[in-house]
Amino acid sequence: MQLKHKQDFWSGIMFVTIGAAFALGSSKYSMGTAARMGPGYFPFWLGVCLAILGAVVAIGALASKAQEVEVEKFDWRITFVVIGSVALCGIVLNYLGVYASVFLLVFLSSFASHQFSWKVAVANGLFLVLFVWLAFIKGLGLIFPLWPSFLGS
Numbered sequence: 821m822q823l824k825h826k827q828d829f830w831s832g833i834m835f836v837t838i839g840a841a842f843a844l845g846s847s848k849y850s851m852g853t854a855a856r857m858g859p860g861y862f863p864f865w866l867g868v869c870l871a872i873l874g875a876v877v878a879i880g881a882l883a884s885k886a887q888e889v890e891v892e893k894f895d896w897r898i899t900f901v902v903i904g905s906v907a908l909c910g911i912v913l914n915y916l917g918v919y920a921s922v923f924l925l926v927f928l929s930s931f932a933s934h935q936f937s938w939k940v941a942v943a944n945g946l947f948l949v950l951f952v953w954l955a956f957i958k959g960l961g962l963i964f965p966l967w968p969s970f971l972g973s
Contacts, residue, residue: 825888829881835874844868898932905929917967922952 842863849860909925916924923945930941956962 827881827892830877832876832878834879835877836871836905837874839867839869839871839874840921841869889941891932902929905932908970914965917969918952918957919949919966920968922949 821838827936844867846860846867850858851860851865852858854861859922905925908928909921912924913921926945926948930936930944932943945967957966
């Protein structure tokens with residue numbers, strides 16, 4: 821067997837590692853049964869599924885019909901932009917509210933794209949603000965500050 825699609829292979833190994841870590845970490849909690857799930861049930865099976873998916877991807881990269889692909893040089897700028905955007909969102913959430921912080925998260929993380937477009941970034945930001953409102957505020961009933969705290973609402 822020859823490693824042809826290095827990108828898929830290393831992605832699969834990463835998924836196997838993360839999935840196994842979640843499965844092992846969640847085994848410390850009560851599992852319960854499918855009818856009465858304990859706190860470890862969902863993360864355990866999610867980790868197992870992720871590890872299986874990663875193994876399938878990694879093995880597929882070894883197939884003879886796999887496309888020959890090399891791993892590109894790692895771009896640290898993209899990593900810092902995405903992680904920085906997520907960290908900033910977490911820091912400003914209580915001050916700016918969900919709407920502004922989610923929009924800021926999406927807009928700033930869009931700078932990590934090589935095909936950045938202002939219109940697409942704004943449209944994605946507005947769409948995800950609407951999605952967060954529908955899924956988490958209306959759907960699940962979670963309580964977050966929606967507007968900036970300095971507005972007094």
